Amino acid sequence: MHSEILYSCFGLSRQALKAYKRDDSGPYANPYPGTNVEARNRLEYRTFISHHQFLIGSGFAPLCKRFEKSIASHFNAFRSGISGDWVHGEDFMHVFKHTLLAPALIDSVVGPALLERDPDFLANFWTIDDNVWSLTSRLPKFLIPKPHVALNKCLAAVKEWHAWAKEHSDPTATTVDSGEDDAYWGSKFVRERQVLFSTIDGQNQDTIASQDLGFLWGSNHNTVTSAFWLFADVFLRPELLQRIRKEAGSCQIESPERGLPKFDMERLQRQPYAQAVYAETLRLRTHGVILRQPSQDLQLNEWSIPKGSPVVTSSTTAHMNAAVWSAPQRGSRPATEFYPERFFLPKSESAEPEFSMSGTDGSWVPFGGGVHACPGRRFVKYETILTLAILVTVFDIEILASRKDLEMSERRFGFGVLEPRGRVPFRIRARASV
Incomplete structure (x- = not known):
C-alpha cells in the first residue's frame, strides 16, 4: 500500500513499483515461509529497519537535537516582527506549514540545503498535499495539472539537492554517527x-528522489496538522491554556540567546495536561484508513480473510466508540467533544490529575497498530508538545476564526488528521513575562 502512494502521488516509476510488488517476504528479519526474495531486494524489511533506527532507535536523539535547533531558529525569525502590540495574521495553519513547523521538520531530516536551494519548494509541496485524493484516484493529468506541475518541480528540487550533496560531501565521513549535523x-x-536504494533492483536516482519526497510528506502531512490542533484546542480555552502554561513553566530550564525558552523534554512530556491534550487531540482529529494485507489466511469471528486480501478499516470507528470514550469513568462526555480530562484516572478533589492510557488498547489508534504502526509516533509527541510549549510561553494569541471555519474538513478523510474547514485568522503579541 505504501508503494501505491509513492507511485500515485510521488512519481515512483512502474519499474520501481514492480520491485515492491515482487517483495512478498514481509517486514521481519526472517522472511515469510515460501518466499524467495534476495536479501538485497527485501524492500519492505530494509526500509522498515531504516525508518525504525532513525525514528525510534539510535537516530531519535540526534533527530530531536536537530529539530530543537531548527525550530528555535524558525521561531526566532518569526517572533522578530512581533512586539507587545497585537499583530494580525490571515491564517495560522499557513504559519505552521510555511513559517514554523514544516520547514523545521524538513530541516531536521534533510538539513537546510533543500529549502535554501529552492525557495518555492514548500509552496509546491503543500500543493501536492492538498491534492492527495485526486492524485491517488489517478485522474488523467490534464484534469488535474496543478499537482502534477508541483510534483515535477519538487522532484526536480530533490534530485538537484541530491546531486549537489553527492558532489560536495565525503562519502566516508562519519560525523553524523555521533549525532552531529551533516x-x-x-x-x-x-x-x-542513497546506498540502500542503489543496491535494490529497479531503483535509480529518480526513484530515490520519489522515496525521499514521499518520506518528507509522511513526516509532515499529519504531524503539522496535529500540532496545529494542539495549538488551537489549547488557545481557544483560557483555563486549559493556563494549565498548559503552568506545566511548561515548571519544565523550563535556562533560556538560550535571545530569550527563547528551553525545556526539560523528558519532564515536559510526562506532564498530565500536556499528555491528555495530545492524546485527546489525536483521538478527535485523526480519521485515517488503515490498510493491511495478511500474509496468511485469517479467521475473525465469522469472517474468513484469505491470504493477500486487502483489509480496510478506519480509525474513526475506534475513536468515536461511545462505549469506551463516553463511559462514566471517562467523564460521560460525548465522544465528539474535546475533553482531555477523559484520559485522567478518577481522583479525589485534592489529588493531582494522573494521565493514563489504561483501557484504550484498540480504541486509540492514530498511528495504526502492530508491526506497521507509524514509526514516527515517538517523535510526533516530542515535536508537537515542544512546539505547543514554546507557543504558550512566548506568545499571547487570539484565534479569530468562525466556528464553522474551525470545524474539521472531511475533504481528505481517510488520510489521517483532518484540517480545519477554512482559514484561521488570528492576532498575536509577545508575552510581557518572557
Missing part, C-alpha cells in the same frame, strides 16, 4: 538511503 545530507539516515 552539512549536505542533513542526517545519517538520508545519506544512507
